Amino acid sequence: MSIDGRVAIVTGAGSGLGRAHALYLARQGAKVVVNDLDPAAAARVADEVIAAGGHALAGAGSVTDEGAMAALVATATDAWGRVDILVNNAGILRDRSFAKMTIDDFRLVVDVHLIGAAIVTKAVWEIMRAQRYGRIVMTTSSSGLYGNFGQANYAAAKMALVGLMQTLAIEGEKYGIRVNALAPTAATQMTHGVLPDESLAALDPALVSPGLLALVGEGAPTRAILCAGAGHFAAAHVTLTEGVRIDDADTDRALVARWPAVVDRAGEIVPAYGFVQAEREVASVAAR
Template sequence: MSDLSFEGRVALVTGAGGGLGREYGLLLAARGAHVVVNDLGGDVGGHGAGGGAAQRVVEEIRALGGSAVANTGSVASFDGAAAMVAQAVETFGRIDILINNAGILRDKAFHNMSASEIDVVLDVHLRGTFYVTRHAWPHMRAASYGRVVNTSSNSGLIGNFGQSNYGAAKMGIVGLTRVLAKEGARRGIHVNAVAPAARTRMTESVLSPQAAEALEPSRVAPVVAWLAHESCPATGEVISAGAGRVARYFVGLTPGFLSRDLTVEKVRDHWDEARDTGGFIVPDDPAEEMALLMKQWT
C-alpha cells in the first residue's frame, strides 16, 4: 500500500513549540501539509509568553523543506483562537486539520486547590479546545471535510492523585469529542481524541530513565497523524498511544439488573450484578442505551 500523504492539507497544531505538538507538526509537514505552529511560549504552569518556541519549530520545518508559519496566540482566549484559525485560512487558503494539543499543569491535592487553579486549567484545556474548534468548525462545514484530534489523558479517563482540575478538563474533552463526532458526521468532519503517554515537560520529572526512553513523543505522532488523515474512518473514539502501543479506550455499559419496584434494599442485594462487566455493550449514542432499557423493561 502507498504511503499516507498530507500533500496540500492545512493543519493547525496548538501547543506545538515542543514535545508532542512539535512532533505532530514535523511529521505532518514532512508528509506535505502546510502547518500553523501555535505556541504561547509559556512554562509548563502556563506562566509567561514568548514567540521563540513556535518560531524554532517553524524554522526546523522549513529547513527540512516543509511549509509552516508561527502563531503565538493563547487558546484560552476566544479572540486568540479566532486569530490563529484566521491566520491558517489567510496564509494557506483553508484549514483541514486541527490538533488541539496545548496544555498546562497546576497539580495540587484537591483539599488545597484554589478556584483560580481550577479555572486556568479548564481555560487552557477544555475551553481552549472548544474555542479553537469552534472557529475552525464553520470552515470545515463549508468544505464538507475536516479532521479534529483532541487531547485527553488517562488522568481523566482513570483518575490520578493531585490532578482534579486536569482530570476534569481531560474528561470534559472526551464528552466534547463524542458530541462533535455526532454533529460533524454528515459534513465529513471526523473528531477523535488521543490519550498520549509521552515524555514531555509535564511528565519528565516523574519518569524513570527506562520509561523516558520508551515514551519518546515521536512514538505518539504516527497515531495522531493517522487520526488526522483523510482515509481514517474513525470518529468519536479515544485512542491511547505511547511507547509504540496503540489501543482504544471506550465507555462500556453492563447489562445490569432491572426491577419494576426498585427499592434501596434491592439495589444493595443486586449490586454485584449491576456491576458485572460480563456481556457489556458499547452504545453508539444515548438512544441505543434507551432502546436497551426499554427492551429490558418489557
C-alpha cells in the first residue's frame, strides 16, 4: 500500500481535516500540493510539510473556479510531472432547518462540495487516464448517507458525491483509476457548534487521515465508502433488497399490503452498477 513518491493534491487543506490529510500523506512519502482558499493558510501547511522533511507546494484558489483549479493541477505537473492522488476535501457549512434555509445557501453548499469536487476531478481526469493510474477520494458524510437535521443542503451535496464516486469508479476502472469516498467525523471549524464539546475532544482530525492509505494506496479498492472518526473505521453500502413482484390488478394496494416483504433486508445486495435494478425487474417478468 505504499504511496512513496506519489503526487497528491488535497483541497481545503489549510486547516482542520485537510491539513491533517496533507501532513499524513507527506509522512507516507507523497509529494503534496496543498490547496486552500486562503493563500496564507495553504503556505503555512506546505511549510509544515517541508519542515518535517517532506515535499509540498501551496496552491491557493476556490474549487469552484475552473481556471484556478487548472492552475493548481499545473502546479503539480510542472513540479513533479504527474498527479496520482486527489483528495477532494474542501467544503463549507450553511446549516439551517430547510424551512429557514435560503436557496442561495443551498446552492452555495452544493457548488462548493459537489461542483467543486467535479471541477478538480475533471482537471486531473485526463492526466490519470493517460498515465493509467489514479486514486480519487470524495469526501461524503453520514449527514448525506443517513440525513441530519438542519443540513439539507450539505446532505444533498454529500450524497451526490457518492453517486459521482460510483460512476467515476466504473468509468475509470480500465484506466487504473480507483475512486472511493471517505465519511469523516472530526473536530474542525465546520463541526464546532454541531457536535458537543465532549465529543469534539475525541475527534482529532489526525485520527481520520490514516484511513486514506487504504483508499489511495497501490492495492486500494474502488467504490468503497469508508466511515472514520476517533480511530474507528466502518464501511457503508448502498444496498438493494430482494423485493417482490406484484401481479395483482390493484398493484398499489397490494404493494401497501406487502410492504414488509419489499423492505425485508434478508438477501439484499450491493449492486455492481445501477442497471442491476432494471435487470432484476425484467427478470422477474420472465420468471412468472
